[in-house]
Each structure stands twice: as structure tokens, then as C-alpha cells.
Amino acid sequence: MMFFTESFGIRSLRTLARKLLQLLFDYKIAKKPLLFHVFSNGGVMLYRYMLELIHTHRQFSSLKVVGTVFDSAPGRRNVVGSMRALAAVLASTNVLLKYCILLAFAILVVVLRILLYPMTRFFHESHYDALLKEPSRWPELYLYSRSDRIIQASDIEHMIEARRQHNVSVKAVDFSDSAHVSHLRAYPSYYISLCTSFMHDCVGCS
Numbered sequence: 001m002m003f004f005t006e007s008f009g010i011r012s013l014r015t016l017a018r019k020l021l022q023l024l025f026d027y028k029i030a031k032k033p034l035l036f037h038v039f040s041n042g043g044v045m046l047y048r049y050m051l052e053l054i055h056t057h058r059q060f061s062s063l064k065v066v067g068t069v070f071d072s073a074p075g076r077r078n079v080v081g082s083m084r085a086l087a088a089v090l091a092s093t094n095v096l097l098k099y100c101i102l103l104a105f106a107i108l109v110v111v112l113r114i115l116l117y118p119m120t121r122f123f124h125e126s127h128y129d130a131l132l133k134e135p136s137r138w139p140e141l142y143l144y145s146r147s148d149r150i151i152q153a154s155d156i157e158h159m160i161e162a163r164r165q166h167n168v169s170v171k172a173v174d175f176s177d178s179a180h181v182s183h184l185r186a187y188p189s190y191y192i193s194l195c196t197s198f199m200h201d202c203v204g205c206s
Contacts, residue, residue, distance in 0.1 A: 017049035021060050033203050036068040037195070039181050041127070041151065044074040048127045051134060067139045067202035069195060072181045074159055075151035076128045128155070132162045141198045142172040143183050143191070150180040171198065 024030040038047045047068070053060045090098045142160055146153045153174065163170050173194060178186035 011049065013045050014049040014052075017046050018053060020046070021050055021053055021063070024063065025059070030063060033064050033066045035066055035199055035202055037071065038068060038073055039071045040073050041075050044070075044131065045127050048130050048134075051136060055135060065136065065138050067141070067198065069141045069143065069198060070156070071143050071183065072145070072148055072151050073156070074128050074131055075155045076126070128159070131159065133166075137166070137168055139169040139171070139198070139202055141194065142170065143175065143194065144172070145175040145178045145180075145183060147175075147177045148180045 024034070036047055036050070038044055054063055054065065055061070087098070087102060090101060093101070140163060142156055144151070144153055144156045157172075160170050160172050175183045175187060184191040
């Protein structure tokens with residue numbers, strides 16, 4: 001869904017986002033402080049639809065969101081990074097099938113997400129562009145690395161600056177040498193301390 005239906009503008013992850021938010025009510029924890037921990041662009045896609053539901057749906061508007069942690073995200077349209085991400089997902093797939101899928105995806109991304117984006121953005125805004133102007137104002141923590149080969153650090157830094165211009169309280173840590181979504185593995189104690197400290201600050205502020 002992340003790599004193909006979303007690229008065609010089919011909002012397939014919106015149903016999953018609704019189900020995840022509904023679980024908060026099913027488990028009777030909807031009144032507790034809610035902190036999102038978003039991993040990579042797949043998590044960003046899901047998060048984007050959750051935000052839309054929180055801002056527009058009567059039931060979900062009562063949720064008490066206190067903050068968001070972004071791990072290795074968000075990134076813009078990046079053909080090379082997207083290909084690497086899909087290749088990682090298809091690591092155990094038959095080699096011939098894997099390369100056929102990668103080729104199809106590359107063509108799809110180039111045509112729909114780069115060449116035709118000036119037109120397609122009017123009916124399917126990219127997840128990155130949607131987050132740039134997202135109306136929420138709760139604190140955000142960005143954990144990223146310049147060694148990430150899938151999401152460019154410059155994309156994340158551009159988002160950080162945009163969110164700060166919208167008066168969002170933003171904290172950011174560049175791990176410099178850890179790989180994509182591998183900061184916890186590379187720096188477990190530091191990563192945990194950053195997240196727990198941010199969580200305590202968010203809950204305290206709320």
C-alpha cells in the first residue's frame with residue numbers, strides 16, 4: 001500500500017489509520033495523553049491520515065495528543081531512497097520478481113511523483129507537503145542522521161525549520177553516523193533518554 005496504491009493517489013492507509021485510532025477507544029485509553037512515535041516515511045503516511053481524522057472527525061477530535069517523535073522522517077520525493085526502501089522490503093523475494101517490481105516502482109515514481117506532480121498535487125498532495133502546513137501545535141522531536149541512505153537529512157531539516165516558523169516547539173538530534181531507523185540500535189541509552197525526556201516534557205506541559 002505504501003509503495004504503490006499511495007503513489008497512485010489511492011488513500012489506502014486511511015482505513016488503517018482509522019482502525020488504529022479506534023483501538024484507543026476500544027481499550028478505553030482514549031482520555032490518556034497520546035504521543036506518536038513515527039518511523040520512516042511509511043509511518044509518516046499513516047500519521048498524516050491520523051492527523052486528518054483527529055482534525056476533522058468528531059470522535060477523534062477528543063483525543064489528547066501531547067507530542068510526536070519522528071525517527072528517520074519525513075522525506076520528500078526521493079527516487080533513490082524509495083528504491084532502497086523497497087529493495088529492503090523485498091530482500092527475501094525471488095531475484096527476478098524483485099527487480100521487476102523495482103523497475104515498475106521506479107517508473108511509477110518518476111512519472112507520477114516527479115514529472116506529473118505539478119498537476120497531481122491538486123488531487124493528491126504529498127505526505128511531506130501536507131505535514132509542512134499541518135495545523136497541530138504540539139511539540140515535535142526529530143531523530144535523524146546524515147548517514148541515512150533512504151531519507152535525506154536536508155529534507156528533515158527543512159521540515160524542522162518550517163514547523164518552527166509555525167510556532168511549533170521542535171527539538172532535533174542528528175546522530176551523524178547511524179543508518180536509517182537504526183539510531184536506537186546504535187545509541188540505545190542516548191536514544192531512550194531523549195525519548196523519555198521528551199515524553200515527560202510533553203505530559204508535563206499538557
